[in-house]
Amino acid sequence: MSKVVDARGLLCPEPVLRTKKQIDKMSGGLLEVLVDNPAARENVTRLCENKGWKVDVSEQGADYVLKISK
Amino acid sequence: MIVGITGGTIGLLAILLVKYGNPPNMGYCIACFLRDISGALGFHKAAPVQYVRPEILGMVIGAFGAALLTKEYKAVGGSSPLLRFFLAFVGMVGMLVFLGCPVRAVLRLAGGDLNAIIGIAGLIVGVGIGIYFLNKGFSLGRAVPQNNINGYVFPTAAAVITVLVLLGASVFYVSEKGPGSMHAPVIIALAAGIIVGVLAQRSRFCMIGGIRDFILFKDIHLLIGFFALLIVTLAGNLTVGSFSLGFNGQPVAHADGLWNFMGMVLAGTSVTLLGGCPLRQLIAAGEGNTDCVIAVLGFIAGAAFAHNFGTAASPKGVPVAGQWATVIGLVFVLAVGFLGARQVVTSGGVNIEQSS
Numbered sequence: 001m002s003k004v005v006d007a008r009g010l011l012c013p014e015p016v017l018r019t020k021k022q023i024d025k026m027s028g029g030l031l032e033v034l035v036d037n038p039a040a041r042e043n044v045t046r047l048c049e050n051k052g053w054k055v056d057v058s059e060q061g062a063d064y065v066l067k068i069s070k
Numbered sequence: 071m072i073v074g075i076t077g078g079t080i081g082l083l084a085i086l087l088v089k090y091g092n093p094p095n096m097g098y099c100i101a102c103f104l105r106d107i108s109g110a111l112g113f114h115k116a117a118p119v120q121y122v123r124p125e126i127l128g129m130v131i132g133a134f135g136a137a138l139l140t141k142e143y144k145a146v147g148g149s150s151p152l153l154r155f156f157l158a159f160v161g162m163v164g165m166l167v168f169l170g171c172p173v174r175a176v177l178r179l180a181g182g183d184l185n186a187i188i189g190i191a192g193l194i195v196g197v198g199i200g201i202y203f204l205n206k207g208f209s210l211g212r213a214v215p216q217n218n219i220n221g222y223v224f225p226t227a228a229a230v231i232t233v234l235v236l237l238g239a240s241v242f243y244v245s246e247k248g249p250g251s252m253h254a255p256v257i258i259a260l261a262a263g264i265i266v267g268v269l270a271q272r273s274r275f276c277m278i279g280g281i282r283d284f285i286l287f288k289d290i291h292l293l294i295g296f297f298a299l300l301i302v303t304l305a306g307n308l309t310v311g312s313f314s315l316g317f318n319g320q321p322v323a324h325a326d327g328l329w330n331f332m333g334m335v336l337a338g339t340s341v342t343l344l345g346g347c348p349l350r351q352l353i354a355a356g357e358g359n360t361d362c363v364i365a366v367l368g369f370i371a372g373a374a375f376a377h378n379f380g381t382a383a384s385p386k387g388v389p390v391a392g393q394w395a396t397v398i399g400l401v402f403v404l405a406v407g408f409l410g411a412r413q414v415v416t417s418g419g420v421n422i423e424q425s426s
């Protein structure tokens with residue numbers, strides 16, 4: 001089961017805040033975060049990597065899909 | 071790291087711009103420069119602060135160019151534009167009570183102006199208030215993709231004004247004395263703006279973001295830019311002999327601690343709710359974010375209000391109207407924060423969908 005945080009259209013820090021709220025509840029597993037701007041992509045990636053999660057970024061149309069796993 | 075390089079470059083260029091004619095401790099000041107542009111366009115009649123600052127035009131053009139080249143340009147908008155306008159409006163009123171944006175607060179500190187410490191303390195408190203609302207679920211809502219034309223309007227306007235300035239067309243108001251009359255040559259100021267525009271677009275440099283992300287996530291990434299700016303400018307001021315430590319007699323500043331603090335509490339809260347400092351708003355406006363264009367227009371309108379209704383401070387101090395405007399502005403941002411947070415909570419809070 002994978003969870004999805006849809007942070008498209010949101011400016012920082014909201015995408016990071018929403019991702020953090022979710023991964024703080026998870027000890028491991030897979031989380032998908034959708035963002036639509038490069039600043040959010042970088043900030044969410046940095047947060048997750050700092051917290052020991054692996055981040056895999058791919059583009060989907062005009063959006064970015066961040067697959068976060070631990 | 072590029073964010074550190076951005077901060078350091080802003081510091082270095084700020085020293086140069088002052089050497090070439092900008093007012094002291096005002097190599098860059100997004101609030102002051104938008105205020106000067108507001109005057110140059112005739113939106114207010116404060117004769118000492120009217121000048122089309124090429125640094126601002128350059129930043130928008132630089133950010134636009136960098137975003138286009140890296141395919142990061144994207145027109146989006148529709149995230150509470152009216153609220154953004156008024157948050158920016160009152161934020162500017164606060165910054166003009168302190169006499170500077172977050173960038174200038176650091177430049178002032180690096181010049182030895184101890185009033186800036188009080189301003190930065192106010193800024194940090196303001197960011198803390200903003201974070202409180204963000205943690206409660208405050209959101210200005212989602213932006214949606216727009217036709218790219220929407221995003222072209224603002225950089226094009228900046229380019230047209232730049233051409234008029236370069237041609238020497240005498241269509242704008244220009245100060246004959248006061249801070250507006252003090253400026254580096256147009257070409258140097260424009261180039262300094264473009265360099266910062268490109269770097270800030272690439273690095274997402276943000277003064278507020280540094281403080282905010284440190285408090286929220288213990289993330290020092292953006293804070294590196296903040297400190298690089300401080301250290302390089304301090305070193306530069308010491309080198310060229312323009313460091314003067316003290317509270318009194320500082321250039322384009324006053325020593326009213328209470329209102330230096332309160333003005334920046336207002337500014338800090340408002341720009342945290344907006345999602346970025348004035349410089350970041352300008353850069354994002356160049357990247358096609360039309361909500362940030364609205365915020366910039368709010369800053370310009372706020373500056374016009376501050377000078378038309380006598381709420382802006384001067385080296386003589388903060389007028390009573392400015393003190394009232396700060397209090398009313400704070401009531402406004404707190405109301406926006408509380409009500410904005412409550413609405414999101416009642417509509418379900420964090421938007422997380424589950425799938426199998």
